[in-house]
Amino acid sequence: MNRSSRPGKRSAYHHGDLKSALRSAAATLMAERGVDTVSLREIAQMAGVSHTAAYRHYADKEAVMADLAEAGFRELSATMGQVIAATRGGVTRKLQAAGGAYVRFGVEQPHLLQLMFGPAISDWQCYPALVEASDALYATLTDIIKSGQEKGKFRAGDPRDLALAAWSLVHGLALLICGRRVTGSDDALFVEHASQRVTALLIEGLTVK
Amino acid sequence: MNRSSRPGKRSAYHHGDLKSALRSAAATLMAERGVDTVSLREIAQMAGVSHTAAYRHYADKEAVMADLAEAGFRELSATMGQVIAATRGGVTRKLQAAGGAYVRFGVEQPHLLQLMFGPAISDWQCYPALVEASDALYATLTDIIKSGQEKGKFRAGDPRDLALAAWSLVHGLALLICGRRVTGSDDALFVEHASQRVTALLIEGLTVK
DNA sequence: GCCCAATGTTGACAGTGGAAACATGTCTTC
DNA sequence: GAAGACATGTTTCCACTGTCAACATTGGGC
Structure with a gap:
């Protein structure tokens, strides 16, 4: 204009x-x-x-926060997308790297993560863009799972189920760490190692033997 | 009066x-x-x-909320303990049942879960009883992992790492569901099935082949 | 029976989100 | 150019919140 x-x-x-x-x-x-x-x-x-x-x-204070949350979702999706693209190796490696990026994002911006998943925004239906951004994040995860299934690396089944497991894992880990619920939360190295060990366990369960 | x-x-x-x-x-x-x-x-x-x-x-409003949160942790620990004791079968079954109980707790009392893990209580150090109750929950999980390792069912390694993975998974799943971030969050049957499928994947990774 | 400490009340204060009425600068139309 | 029309920002006000200080009440120990 x-x-x-x-x-x-x-x-x-x-x-x-x-x-x-x-x-x-x-x-x-x-x-x-x-x-x-x-x-x-x-x-x-x-x-x-x-x-x-x-x-x-x-419209009100909540709308400001919803705007911030939406930006958070987009940033997180973009970061994960970049990491997936940049990581060399098979889908397994890519998935683990994406999980690490998720946890890192949460640990680096704990308040933003709380906003994105906490009760600050009471009714998501009021913010369609926010819902869309959140769905896009889920889609990013589902896509890589699908890709792994097509290559015969991950076990069969509804990819959304497997993606939900992966999402739950990294999401829970990020929240537990930035809520200081596990010892060593402050140590960046610990965070990196913990997230690798934890995701490795789930990937073991996802992988076809 | x-x-x-x-x-x-x-x-x-x-x-x-x-x-x-x-x-x-x-x-x-x-x-x-x-x-x-x-x-x-x-x-x-x-x-x-x-x-x-x-x-x-x-002392202030936060102290009231901390009291509620502490009660929540104790209730959750107790519920999981009961479920573990009541479930017949090996440690694997027990662990999965405990995970289901965790998710159910969160879904049934979403606001309580948000209080327990959200930013409502800013400085946990002010509430030693709360920290203790939270640690007890972690210990409940760690114990069952240890027991599984002793029986040769679960893979070796620091039991706290394996417990952290399990905790992260059910915690993340509960939050995603009660945050309506996955479709079907309202359906109790869906919740039960999702939590079973998701935990089964991690348990696959935990189990010794 | 009396005093004191624990408990509950009243009233005040600064800070909050939000509505309504008002002010001001910019764009569009003659 | 002048004149509305309109989007944008301000002032003023209100109900409500958490918290503090001063006051009132009451029961148990002497």
Whole structure:
């Protein structure tokens, strides 16, 4: 939309692009201190606007968080896709690498993971884009399982079942680690090793002997 | 008011046993509507006392929630213990049954699970009893793994690693289901079957061939 | 019978999400 | 160009929240 007399640079409206400013402010605060402790007023203040300005761009606070969560899902899907593509070797290796990326994502951004899977967003039906992003993540996993089945590497059966097992495993592990429920959660090396050992066990069960 | 000159029974102070009244009120409200949406004032009202009475028994709102979470851990540990004892057959069967119990617990009490593993309690170090209850759950799982290893059923290695894998799996599955992230989450039969199929895959990887 | 500590109440305060009314800058249409 | 129309941001207000301080009540130990 070219709405300005100034070419080259987008002319500032009142603020410029407040929506993305709000989004990044929210992301920053949320990453630092968690979902519950960040207020809409603080987000607005960080973006340099009044505390109700956000309502011109979001229905309510939850909508802001849903936006963040959606971005999280897309980022995670993209990261896993890259890792799968970049990992050399068979599907088995690729799957394990993808699992490792999932856990790493969760450990590096624990608050974001909590937002994506926690109760902060009460009714997902209100955010179709969010549902779609979450489904895309599931699809990424299902695809690699399918690919492994076609190559005769993974056992037969509904790929969604196998994908659900893989998802559950890495998801649970990430949450347990970033919830400090297992000793050594702080140690990055421990995390890497634990995620490898744990995923190896499941892959053993997935693989055709 | 409940006058307290009842003989034979412990005389009620002002309220009787306000702490447990608060606890059960909090549990009821939390189970219905989730952690975030329940207020301390509402809990107090349900218990029939003034909105600050809780501060004579709990340091703050978080302490009430920590109490609930601890009870949740103890209940879950106990349930799994019973299921393990009641299930006939080898350790493999017992482990799978325990996993099913874990998932069922989470699906039946999603808000409680969110409280136990979510960000509602910010600093666990403040609640040693809670940490202990959580560790006891981990220990329950580790024990059955150990027992399986001693019988030569499960592969060798640090039992805590194998237990972590099992825990991650059922934990992740429970959260994904009660977060409605997989289709069919509402169907109890689906949940039962999914949890069986998923745990069977991991057990395949755990078992010695 | 009296005092004290434990327990419960009242009232206040700062902070929150959100609605309504108002202000302001930009775009479209003459 | 001038004049609405409209999107955007502000001010003001409200109900509600968690928490603190001061006050009231009551039962058990002396």
